[in-house]
Amino acid sequence: MAGTDNFDYRAAEGRYGGGMEYRRCGRSGLKMSALTLGFWQNFGGIADFATAKAMMELAFDRGITCFDLANNYGPPYGSAEETFGKLMDLSFRPYRDEMFVTTKAGYDMWAGPYGNWGSRKYLLSSLEQSLRRMRLDHVDLFYSHRFDPDTPLEETLQALVDAVRQGKAVYAGISNYPVEAAKFAVGYMKSRDVPCLCYQGRASLFDRRHLGAGGVLEAMDANGVGFTAFSPLAEGLLTDRYLNGVPEGSRMYRGHHLTRDKLTPKTLAAIRALDAIARERGQTLAAMALSWVLKRKGVTSVIVGTSRVSQLEADLAAVNSPDFTAEEAEAIERAIG
Numbered sequence: 001m002a003g004t005d006n007f008d009y010r011a012a013e014g015r016y017g018g019g020m021e022y023r024r025c026g027r028s029g030l031k032m033s034a035l036t037l038g039f040w041q042n043f044g045g046i047a048d049f050a051t052a053k054a055m056m057e058l059a060f061d062r063g064i065t066c067f068d069l070a071n072n073y074g075p076p077y078g079s080a081e082e083t084f085g086k087l088m089d090l091s092f093r094p095y096r097d098e099m100f101v102t103t104k105a106g107y108d109m110w111a112g113p114y115g116n117w118g119s120r121k122y123l124l125s126s127l128e129q130s131l132r133r134m135r136l137d138h139v140d141l142f143y144s145h146r147f148d149p150d151t152p153l154e155e156t157l158q159a160l161v162d163a164v165r166q167g168k169a170v171y172a173g174i175s176n177y178p179v180e181a182a183k184f185a186v187g188y189m190k191s192r193d194v195p196c197l198c199y200q201g202r203a204s205l206f207d208r209r210h211l212g213a214g215g216v217l218e219a220m221d222a223n224g225v226g227f228t229a230f231s232p233l234a235e236g237l238l239t240d241r242y243l244n245g246v247p248e249g250s251r252m253y254r255g256h257h258l259t260r261d262k263l264t265p266k267t268l269a270a271i272r273a274l275d276a277i278a279r280e281r282g283q284t285l286a287a288m289a290l291s292w293v294l295k296r297k298g299v300t301s302v303i304v305g306t307s308r309v310s311q312l313e314a315d316l317a318a319v320n321s322p323d324f325t326a327e328e329a330e331a332i333e334r335a336i337g
């Protein structure tokens with residue numbers, strides 16, 4: 001660790017002895033913290049900077065080493081990476097080599113034909129921009145954020161391979177790819193000696209699209225590729241946030257992505273039933289929902305996106321949760337239907 005004298009943060013001495021789990025990512029040499037802190041919605045230009053700083057510092061103090069970003073996280077686009085860059089300069093520069101930092105390109109970012117999807121032009125220019133905003137000379141993992149049906153897959157994948165060869169990224173990965181394209185990507189990247197480190201996909205008690213037989217998780221696990229799970233709390237539905245209405249300031253209140261129509265009577269009944277099971281287990285619904293994802297075979301890390309320090313505290317309690325008994329697993333199945 002470099003000197004910390006010029007920084008206004010000093011990481012907790014006991015950060016690696018506090019119970020955080022580190023899990024091997026597929027068959028790679030890399031371990032990830034069981035929880036990753038995600039920067040999608042709560043670290044942008046309109047978010048409170050002091051809260052963002054406190055959340056990132058708490059995360060690191062409690063053993064979270066993985067930080068997940070993308071070019072367009074904010075709002076506005078790019079601003080979450082700018083927040084991260086400021087935090088590097090204020091607090092984290094001495095700890096850079098203890099951190100695993102990811103970014104992505106693939107969704108709408110800037111105007112014109114080169115600011116979206118999967119061309120080599122877009123991916124490599126975007127990575128340059130991300131590094132500038134994040135005040136880094138490399139990221140640890142660069143993801144293609146989504147599959148582009150109109151760009152030859154080889155072109156997108158070769159851009160990832162070349163980002164690694166150029167030293168701009170240490171590893172490369174993919175996100176939101178259909179299973180067949182994901183398998184192709186794994187084979188292509190392996191043949192170029194830049195193996196796909198991991199797949200990032202949506203996974204929660206409410207969204208099991210990747211988790212079944214023949215799905216992405218199984219395919220990645222069989223190929224030695226890790227899996228990082230995003231929106232493990234279904235953007236807050238799998239917490240106590242909406243048990244008694246839609247609180248002001250919540251993600252659903254703001255209506256960005258998580259819209260009110262998602263809180264149907266059926267979903268609310270499922271949340272209530274799950275909450276009761278969690279209480280019986282002696283944990284919060286959030287901690288139970290996160291641990292349920294963490295216990296799926298092949299999942300490396302779950303990415304949480306907290307809006308306040310107390311939520312991060314609650315989410316950290318998910319690590320090392322007790323296994324689910326057969327009765328609990330059945331009750332969960334009944335609750336989610």
Ligand SMILES: NC(=O)c1ccc[n+]([C@@H]2O[C@H](COP(=O)([O-])OP(=O)(O)OC[C@H]3O[C@@H](n4cnc5c(N)ncnc54)[C@H](OP(=O)(O)O)[C@@H]3O)[C@@H](O)[C@H]2O)c1
Nearest residue numbers: 038039040230231232233234235236239250251305307314
């Ligand atoms: N690859 C992709 O395409 C993709 C897509 C989406 C996300 N991601 C990544 O995954 C990360 C996580 O996604 P996400 O933000 O949707 O995750 P999430 O953990 O499912 O939802 C986060 C939201 O849940 C609420 N919450 C969290 N902990 C809570 C607690 N203990 N009690 C009550 N409420 C709690 C907060 O809502 P309030 O804001 O209402 O407080 C928070 O903003 C993102 O930051 C990003 O890094 C990747």
